[in-house]
Amino acid sequence: MIQIKLHPHAFDPLQSIQTFQQQAEFRAAAYGANAIFIGTMRDFNQGDDIVAMHLEHYAGMTERQLQDLTEQVLTQYPVDHVLIEHRVGDIVPADAIVVVAVWSAHRKLAFAACRELMEALKRDAPFWKHEVLADGSRRWVEHNTAG
Amino acid sequence: MSIKVLFFGSLKEQINKAQVLVDYVEPLTAAQLWQQVTGKEAIPNTVRVAVNQSYSDASTILHEGDEVAFFPPVTGG
Numbered sequence: 001m002i003q004i005k006l007h008p009h010a011f012d013p014l015q016s017i018q019t020f021q022q023q024a025e026f027r028a029a030a031y032g033a034n035a036i037f038i039g040t041m042r043d044f045n046q047g048d049d050i051v052a053m054h055l056e057h058y059a060g061m062t063e064r065q066l067q068d069l070t071e072q073v074l075t076q077y078p079v080d081h082v083l084i085e086h087r088v089g090d091i092v093p094a095d096a097i098v099v100v101a102v103w104s105a106h107r108k109l110a111f112a113a114c115r116e117l118m119e120a121l122k123r124d125a126p127f128w129k130h131e132v133l134a135d136g137s138r139r140w141v142e143h144n145t146a147g
Numbered sequence: 148m149s150i151k152v153l154f155f156g157s158l159k160e161q162i163n164k165a166q167v168l169v170d171y172v173e174p175l176t177a178a179q180l181w182q183q184v185t186g187k188e189a190i191p192n193t194v195r196v197a198v199n200q201s202y203s204d205a206s207t208i209l210h211e212g213d214e215v216a217f218f219p220p221v222t223g224g
Contacts, residue, residue, distance in 0.1 A: 061216070086224075126218065127223025127224070128156035128218070129223075142220065144222050
């Protein structure tokens with residue numbers, strides 16, 4: 001299964017994973033490995049305190065791009081299931097931004113697929129962060145960190 | 148028919164537009180559309196181009212009804 005979802009409001013990534021695992025197609029005994037990456041919002045960036053952020057996205061292309069990059073990664077790392085959920089809209093520090101979870105028989109593939117999915121999302125999924133600093137000023141994050 | 152042009156992120160503020168409708172006159176490439184809408188020269192290397200919600204490039208030939216987006220490096224995740 002590939003499941004992709006955007007959240008306009010705060011979400012709990014662990015709850016999302018639990019809900020995913022409750023589907024009929026999910027056979028828990030078939031997977032020996034579950035790799036999970038959860039990204040959350042920091043309250044600092046480039047030496048400044050950050051109090052809030054707006055996550056802009058290109059509606060339509062975002063979902064399509066996430067689906068495409070997942071299918072692409074699966075050709076190289078054929079795990080059994082992929083769950084990607086990403087926040088959009090107004091967020092505050094400590095909020096979850098993204099969860100990428102994969103299930104496979106063994107850890108090597110699970111780790112590799114999870115990492116590659118996250119890197120592909122960072123590289124190609126059309127989201128843009130607009131930070132609100134402690135003094136009330138706003139600025140666009142112009143590039144992602146190297147990781 | 149026209150072409151819908153979208154701008155996102157910091158580029159939206161630099162151009163001071165989020166969305167523009169442009170009359171279609173063939174032939175038209177994404178690079179020519181950029182010049183027409185922004186009044187600027189070549190598309191900067193950092194600006195990415197999407198046609199009908201898929202990544203594309205400056206030389207792409209556009210068609211009536213296309214949706215074209217220009218945006219800065221993405222910063223999700």
